[in-house]
Amino acid sequence: MPKLSPATRLASPVDTTTFGEYRIPDTPGPLLRFTGRITTDGEFTARPFRYHVYGGWFCPWSHRVAITRALAGLEDIVTMSFVDGVRDGRGWAFREQYGPDPVNGFTLLREVYEATEEGFDGHVSVPALWDRAGSRLVSNDSHGIGIDLATRFRHLADPLVETYPPRLRERIEELDRWLGPAVNHGVGAAGRPGPVREALLEAFEQLDGRLARSRYLLGDDLTEADIRLWVTLVRYDVGANAFRAINPGLHVYPHLWSYARALYRIPAFRDTTDFAAFARPGAALPDWDAPVDR
Structure with a gap:
């Protein structure tokens, strides 16, 4: 059987009989566990093609980030892909309608979180900002992601609109x-x-x-x-x-x-x-x- 490349791997169909319905875990701590920020000289700095946004077409918080990304002129600087709009107990997944995960070849968005925090037991949400350089999740806080896309890449792209002056x-x-x-x-x-x-x-x-x-x-x-x-x-x-x-x-x-x-x-x-x-x-x-x- 031929080996699939990472860019062609897809999750199996939604199966609530086997995996149940998705439930936001009742775990201690904040719902949005990753709140890293892009800064001038910190751990996460603005560089071309370093970051990828995992989003969902259905999600208003992802939609905010997608609009800001476009208005900031970053569509060729910060890549973005989309999970399937239906989930089971495994959480969001990559399926045929919106294509595979182009960065890591993961089939489940949960793998993005688990690659960052071993044994991750929190909420698997979009949008999620991934750092290619460090192979880890930066943030799943749409508020911070939007502000950083609007403000931190001015040396790399000319914004169509400065949305956070x-x-x-x-x-x-x-x-x-x-x-x-x-x-x-x-x-x-x-x-x-x-x-x-x-x-x-x-x-x-x-x-x-x-x-x-x-x-x-x-x-x-x-x-x-x-x-x-x-x-x-x-x-x-x-x-x-x-x-x-x-x-x-x-x-x-x-x-x-x-x-x-x-x-x-x-x-x-x-x-x-x-x-x-x-x-x-x-x-x-x-x-x-x-x-x-x-």
């Missing part, structure tokens, strides 16, 4: 302290009446008013704040609100809806979006190509 960083993080709980994390639980839904809809109302006066969340600058919000907006009407359990749809906030469509026209947003990867079965896709007046 020093003068706006505190305002970006201030927005995140509001929109993170209210929108990005709250949307998943907003299908049930209660304070979580109320906070989400109140945030949408406030964002609609804000965007009536502003092109982006922080004026004329497209920033990480917009990226972080947008990945939730693009999933809203085919995900948490697919069957209009929360409200009639994003279109009831005309300025917010127009803003979201305007961002979708930017290639970095549009080309990293695969609706089929995250839309619920039977969900009707809104017209993201409708004319935008902003």
Whole structure:
């Protein structure tokens, strides 16, 4: 039997009968165990082709990183590949739809974690930033990965957009302290009446008013704040609100809806979006190509 090259190895099909459903392990310590950062003179420095991002088309946190990577001009500097969108008890895996692991030839994303920490017993998540030079995982913290891609590679690539400029960083993080709980994390639980839904809809109302006066969340600058919000907006009407359990749809906030469509026209947003990867079965896709007046 011919030996398969690392670039052709794929995981076996999803098998919950044998492996069970994936469960986030109830282990001590933080959920995101790897939080390494790319710095000027530390363990992880910015070099061309050193890093690889393991992502998932379905995952909003991976989506943030993919958009930032494109806007930072890093698509030829930091490589990226995608796991299959369905998992069993083994966690995320590399299968035919999105191809094998091009870096290590692993069949399961768990192997990335185990190669870094022997006997790893924590949560296997995407995105995950891999260091080719050290053959180890740097981070599975999307927040830190996004900031580092936006800021640490300026000597290697010219960004299309500087999404984390020093003068706006505190305002970006201030927005995140509001929109993170209210929108990005709250949307998943907003299908049930209660304070979580109320906070989400109140945030949408406030964002609609804000965007009536502003092109982006922080004026004329497209920033990480917009990226972080947008990945939730693009999933809203085919995900948490697919069957209009929360409200009639994003279109009831005309300025917010127009803003979201305007961002979708930017290639970095549009080309990293695969609706089929995250839309619920039977969900009707809104017209993201409708004319935008902003």
